[in-house]
Amino acid sequence: MNPAPTTHESPDSHAAPRTVLDASDISRALTRIAHEILERNRGADPVVLLGIPTRGVGLAARIRDRIAAVEGRSVPTGSLDVTMYRDDIGLKPARALEHTDIPPGGIDGKVVVLVDDVLFSGRTIRAALDAIGDIGRPKAVQLAVLVDRGHRELPIRADYVGKNLPTSLVERVTVHLTEYDEADAVVIADKPARKPGDKSGTPTAGSTAPTGVKA
Amino acid sequence: MTAYLITGAKIVGGEVADILLDNGEIVAVGTNLDSPQDTETIDATGLIALPGLVDLHTHLREPGREDAETVLTGTRAAAVGGFTAVFAMANTDPCADTAGVVEQVWRLGRESGYADVFPIGAVTVGRQGTQLAELGAMADSAARVRVFSDDGDCVWDAALMRRALEYVKAFGGVIAQHAQEPRLTKGAQMNEGALSGVLGLTGWPSVAEESIIARDILLNAHVGSKLHICHLSTKGSVEIVRAAKNRGLEVTAEVTPHHLLLTEDLAASYNPVYKVNPPLRTKADVEAVREGLADGTIDIVATDHAPHPVEDKDCEWSAAAFGMTGLETALSVVQHSMIDTGLMTWADLADRMSYRPAAIGQIGDHGRPLEAGTPANLTLVDPAAQRTVVPAESTSLSRNTPFEGMTLPGRVVATFLRGTPTVLDGLAVLEGKAAK
């Protein structure tokens, strides 16, 4: 199953879709984030990367490769599904779970860097923090995102940001990655016609619409 | 007693004519009839006049289960369905196995006024299938019982069945057999076939009915008595009875309205309203019993009206009671499945639902052609009407009709019992009880 691109949409806008980051922009941003992670943590030693499905997992893998290129060794990288920890779980149809894969060394005493594509309301990250709490006790948790589009609803902020992107609530932000899509790009568009089951009108009601959920 | 002039009715099997009823009899049939003063006229234009229907197989539940039906409510439902006579099955509590119980039912019937009630006596004591009941005493009683049945249970012991058939020869009785080999139907819930296997409901195989029918036809041929087969339901049974009749063997048989229309597929809903004994069968069986009824292999339609209180059907399938109500829908179902399909005429229907059942049950006042000088037992039917079955509208005490929501043709407009209306404008006449 190839999941639909992650979208962060808002209603009633009519601007034409426009690409705000192209492949080389994304590549540079990820390289910078990899360096920042190494700098902040004084090397790769304590770091465990956990991507939030779907596109966070692809981004985490790319960051892992960049760290490996610099450090000459790989950092433990996995994925963390937060579906069952979301605060709107009882408000929407049941969703398919994504894969959770905790690297063999676990996360106790490690620095967990959560990786996601778009930071919006912050609710996904809150769910991720709860999920991490059930898995172990890391020394610290940090957050890396490709795009921060603002409109936070919780006291959460990213430690590593590829691009700060001021957006209107009526716009949607879509991240395309070659692992899942045709090309690398970050696109802003007006909200398309509402699809059944798609209730991501406001950040409150699922700002980061979960990937892999069929409409 | 009020006289009634029924005008413009199509006399079944005859012409359009007027019918004058007075003093409990049909006084005249024809046109431009002279009627006495104060005659009430009923415009029957477009209606068919049928002899009052006779049901050889009704469960009135009284005595014992007055929460399901009483003689009064059951005969009222019968009248609404166009019946003027019903035979009350013996599986009451206490069981109708003595002269006392059959006389009680007979008396309640006379008091009800909606239809004549002819009690059926049990074949064996307590319908236990071990010892003959006092058949002669019931025959000699005020109820004049001629039909005997352990219905609900089969007289499975071949020796006992033989003796019962022999014994009733003394007074011209008939044994009505509920054909169900008990060892083949232990715990049975629905027709045995592909569907029962899928639904996980214990099967009631056709052969359990057919083997008893075949056995009893041969037993009866040996002793020369009268055998009637209750609620025949399978293609194989039709073939056995047809073959027997072709060989000149004595046997009569009935089919229920529900077996003429419904199939086992309804069990897939696990809705116990479709649980009945014998069970609903397959499409092939339905076609066979229709054909058998049309060609006379099956002599009559009998309702097996089996009322049950709500709680006996509002439960899981295996815990639910067997049976369906049928008196009020029988005529419509037969019209729908036999007449509207071109298999039978209205005259055939009068034969299968009035003349023949009255003959088998040996009751002289019913099942007579609509002619001057006969008892005024008749019913007027609007064949063009359509109605949707709504259980809550039933005049029976019970609501377990399997035809809920179905739109069926035909409507009983009026019924007369010995010249007194029991139903007018499709509604039971309220003073039915007092009218007697």
Add this chain to the structure above:
Amino acid sequence: MRHLLSAGDLSRDDAHLILDTAEEMRSLADRPIKKLPALRGRTVVNLFFEDSTRTRISFEAAAKRLSADVINFSAKGSSVSKGESLKDTALTLQAMGADGVVCRHGSSGAPHLLATSGWLNGSVVNAGDGTHEHPTQALLDAFTMRRHLGSLEGRRITIVGDVLHSRVARSNVLLLSTLGADVTVVAPPTLLPVDMTSWPCATSYDLDATLPKSDAVMMLRVQRERMGEAFFPSAREYTRRYGLDVHRMAQLPDEAIVLHPGPMNRGMEISAEVADSTRSVIVEQVTNGVAIRMAVLYLLLSGTNETTNEEPVA
């Protein structure tokens, strides 16, 4: 998907979704905290009209690991034994606000009735009804087979024993065929339904001929009491013709596995050596049962009722 009543109601996508979800649920066993918050605040009632400790505790563990509140309502010691009807029991559960009702009943179709009667609004999970179905057992069997055999597409699966009275067999035949497996049921003719034309499987009376062509063989429990009803002459003869012992097991292909839904009649349909052999995945089936039931409860109960009504999960 609102209820799980029959394995036949599941499309291939539905079945894969449940199996995939169960994979995620199973990984929970390796974590320090074996609990997920998905059903926090939801109430699951285990409504058991038949004794089945195994199935009940499996559902109970599943619901608790998803943080649901669990109420066990068993016929013994409750008002059911005093003659309370299924309807009144259902109305009671509705009044208590049951979001999910896991129903085990001796009467085929009872869970179906609960789901369609309008007596309660909650989702109904069939935990075994009469001689009809046991869909979560089939799901855990398929899950266990998939873990050993990979995709079940084209896999040859043999089910042996009292198919006539087995809800496990019915659900497995339906589910496994949906998943693309080639299913054969093997039994003495007396223990097969009289007409199996609508079953998506082959039938055989000959176990020895079928075993060499089996990637998995599932032995069904055979009750000795059936002997009294002349379904077979004696336990010894049954075992001789349809029991799985080490000699028969040797006919299986190398990678083939042996399943049994339990409880086993050791020495009757399966010998102790086979039950305890390396081919046997019987203990694993129990472990997987919890994961499957977690997946089913999660998919049925975690979302809103209204929406799941309209569209099947994912």
